[in-house]
Amino acid sequence: MTRILLLGGTTEASRLARVLAESSTDAVFSYAGRTASPVAQPLPMRVGGFGGVEGLAAYLKQEEITHVVDATHPFAAQMSANAVAACAETGVALTALERAPWQAGEGDDWISVADMSAAVAALPDQGARVFLAIGKQNLDAFAVKPANHYLLRLVDAPDGALPLPDTSVVVARGPFDVETDTALMRDHAITHVVAKNAGGVGAEAKLTAARALGLPIVMIDRPHVPPRRILRTVDQVMAWLGHSAEPSGA
Ligand code: 3Y8
Ligand code: NAP
Secondary structure (H helix, E strand, O other), X not given: OOOEEEEOOOHHXXXXXXXXXXXXXXXXXXXXXXXXXXXXXXXOEEEOOOOHHHHHHHHHHHOOOOEEEEOOOOOOHHHHHHHHHHHHHHOOEEEEEOOOOOOOOOOOOEEEEOOHHHHHHOOXXXXXXXXXXXXXXXXXXXXXXXXXXXXXXXOOOOOOOOOOOOEEEEEOOOOOOHHHHHHHHHHOOOOEEEEEOOOOOOOOHHHHHHHHHOOOEEEEOOOOOOOOOEEOOHHHHHHHOOOOOOOOOO
């Protein structure tokens, strides 16, 4: 009897949730609880951490999960590593549903960096107007360069002082569109964009906008995740789950 744990938080996870709900597959959608009111899903939802590898393994056993689909964001490396370990320990089948990294194309001006601290080092020491399109969890790293102006885009309004003295804040949940991102970057006279190589379409608009405006992007490479099966589309996942999914176009 198939029972799926879908580790969510991305556009692809939401697409898969719809297909699983339409096919009346027994599945649970899991959020970390990072945001105040995550988008509702057409599956039973659970919110919050499992309690490390041990907690996840216990959850898999007690909920009699037969398959885990890790559709978390490529930067959710801890969750992905825990899923690899817990599934190995319990023998539960695991696949990632993960979009390919973005590649620089014609007209792109990327400064590729390995991690957050290298992204900070790549910025000017002062006078830049930086669109920090990386959420809120890593803002502290940029406090060593306070003499730039930072445009922050956050899912929830900041609930306290920000670690940067000179900021503008936009509260918005993606997916984003090119027109909005182009206007946003122009209105704020942005000179640099900092982005995680998330891949996918939900966060891609800022790349297109930066290209159109001729702006450099400091592009942060994905963190390491232990090897596991990676599928790229919802249909591939449905086939892997043993369903002959109707072509959902998802
Ligand atoms: C809580 C669920 C869907 C999923 C939508 C995708 C697209 C919009 C683009 C920018 C980049 C960023 C951020 C981003 C995007 C999608 C996807 C994606 C980037 C929600 C969501 C949760 C989160 C967590 C949040 C992080 C933050 C990162 C904002 C919901 C909206 C910057 C990643 O306040 C916080 O603590 C936010 C934390 C992790 C990264 C960070 O370090 O701050 N995502 N994002 C999930 C959970 O609790 O399990 O609230 O509805 C989901 C989505 N965010 O269903 O359509 O598929 O990637 N999310 C990045 O790419 O750099 C915004 O602004 O251009
Ligand atoms: P992370 O650093 O990899 O994970 C930290 C801890 O958060 C995990 O060990 C786990 O806690 C818990 N966790 C993470 N994702 C979870 C999920 N889907 N369900 C239940 N618990 C989860 O994770 P993150 O980068 O903070 O990402 C958190 C969520 O935001 C994920 O759903 C991810 O898909 C989404 N998201 C992240 C980014 C990003 O830039 N990082 C972007 C878009 C969306 P325990 O160890 O206690 O189990």
